[in-house]
Amino acid sequence: MKLARTLLVGFALGCSNVWGSKRIKGLSHNAQELFDIAMAYNNYRWDSIRGTTGAGSARATAWYAVGLLTHNDGSDVATARDIIQREIDAQYLVPGNPWYGTCKKTFEEPIPGTAQYPASIYTSQREFVGTAFILAIEEYSNLLGKSLVNNMLASLKHAVLGGLTRVGLDGDNLDLIYTNLALTRAFSTGWLGYVNQEEIQTSRKQLNMRPSYHKKSIKPQTTPLPNLMLQPITVLICGHSRCGLRVHYNANLKNFAGPYNRTYGNDITTYMAVIGLYQSCVTGKSKASLPPKLYASKHIDDWARGHSVALTCDIAVKYASLKAKSAMTKFTTSRYIERHIRSSETNDTRRPVTTWIENWAMLGGESISETVHVRGKQFVPGLIQWSPKKGWISWIRSRRLG
Numbered sequence: 001m002k003l004a005r006t007l008l009v010g011f012a013l014g015c016s017n018v019w020g021s022k023r024i025k026g027l028s029h030n031a032q033e034l035f036d037i038a039m040a041y042n043n044y045r046w047d048s049i050r051g052t053t054g055a056g057s058a059r060a061t062a063w064y065a066v067g068l069l070t071h072n073d074g075s076d077v078a079t080a081r082d083i084i085q086r087e088i089d090a091q092y093l094v095p096g097n098p099w100y101g102t103c104k105k106t107f108e109e110p111i112p113g114t115a116q117y118p119a120s121i122y123t124s125q126r127e128f129v130g131t132a133f134i135l136a137i138e139e140y141s142n143l144l145g146k147s148l149v150n151n152m153l154a155s156l157k158h159a160v161l162g163g164l165t166r167v168g169l170d171g172d173n174l175d176l177i178y179t180n181l182a183l184t185r186a187f188s189t190g191w192l193g194y195v196n197q198e199e200i201q202t203s204r205k206q207l208n209m210r211p212s213y214h215k216k217s218i219k220p221q222t223t224p225l226p227n228l229m230l231q232p233i234t235v236l237i238c239g240h241s242r243c244g245l246r247v248h249y250n251a252n253l254k255n256f257a258g259p260y261n262r263t264y265g266n267d268i269t270t271y272m273a274v275i276g277l278y279q280s281c282v283t284g285k286s287k288a289s290l291p292p293k294l295y296a297s298k299h300i301d302d303w304a305r306g307h308s309v310a311l312t313c314d315i316a317v318k319y320a321s322l323k324a325k326s327a328m329t330k331f332t333t334s335r336y337i338e339r340h341i342r343s344s345e346t347n348d349t350r351r352p353v354t355t356w357i358e359n360w361a362m363l364g365g366e367s368i369s370e371t372v373h374v375r376g377k378q379f380v381p382g383l384i385q386w387s388p389k390k391g392w393i394s395w396i397r398s399r400r401l402g
Contacts, residue, residue, distance in 0.1 A: 033280070058105055157196070253385060266380065
């Protein structure tokens, strides 16, 4: 069985370097399948000379370290420990600097913010690396050792304090209602606040729980929690989001209905999305909203975090209702949905959003009245999706100009 799984993963990735899978204690069958494929993908991209994966990406390498700790075979732990220390060494530590607390995008990245390198801040970097650190500490502190764990905690504190200085105003490129960032920041500050018993961070965590879209909001919700106080919050969010996911999903099209505040594409079966990874824990990979061929998909880099999803998705499955699970594989009924989306953290203006979902077609749109376009190229205020034949999705989208 082990040989069969190894060969299956190798053929799925279409590469000659087949990475031996290992049964991970506590993972469901679907989560194990996801872990194996994601780690084989990461291992194939690992550059042992540079000590990075993902073409030098520091965040992808941090995610890889968690997978190595989980696999824990041969030199895995030593490699993971080395990666983590290099992530810490690549952190910006000058208070008052706009980059304070975040990490380099690559380990070789020059100091930004100069005339020679006037780079903009990648707003999610500290949270991506930080949540990987938290997962590693929660699950594998015994493999990391006390000294490295202390270094990671110190690094996380710099990340949280630096994040608290970001306000999204006066030239700061942080989007305060970017859900993925809001939730990962909320979790990081809340977790560190609990560990260090610092009330200000726990309070800030509660203020940041303001999602604007749900397509990528599952991972931070299901990262293992350190104490019972935070569990009711997790259940509340998971319950609410699960309801939204169930209502907006069309199992016939394997897609979520629009409109989208932010999206990588208009047919989720053609590109890699984290929500598809979580679905695979419920349905298995073949029935999830994932591209059928890994290397033929767009936005493929998100497979780099697939093993982290595998380690947390069984928690999401645990809290999902039977209706939510069923909706992932079977179309329920035609429906009309009306919602109102808060436009900004600085005021209470809300945009009306309406969606109609039919058996083999979906239509969604929202009304906006803004003099300045601030939502970027990934904003899709209107979208029609339909299937001219099974397994084929067609779409028409509207795009705000200006």
